[in-house]
Amino acid sequence: MKIAMDKEKDLYNLSEFLDSVIGLDATLTGFEKFVDLVMKCVEESGADSPKMNYVVKKIEKILQQC
Numbered sequence: 014m015k016i017a018m019d020k021e022k023d024l025y026n027l028s029e030f031l032d033s034v035i036g037l038d039a040t041l042t043g044f045e046k047f048v049d050l051v052m053k054c055v056e057e058s059g060a061d062s063p064k065m066n067y068v069v070k071k072i073e074k075i076l077q078q079c
Contacts, residue, residue: 015052018052020045024044025044025048042079043076043078046071047072047075050071054068
């Protein structure tokens, strides 16, 4: 994902990985923020990954902004 991801492009250039049921015509508000959060969660070192309470708060904040 890190190789395919391009933050300068729409949907971080990850549209080919999205489920076609979602449809690219839909407005995916917050998608980039979710991707940023996910990438933090999958760091190789557990010490570099955020705690679950942080993740939950970030998800709630993203959803409120949608």
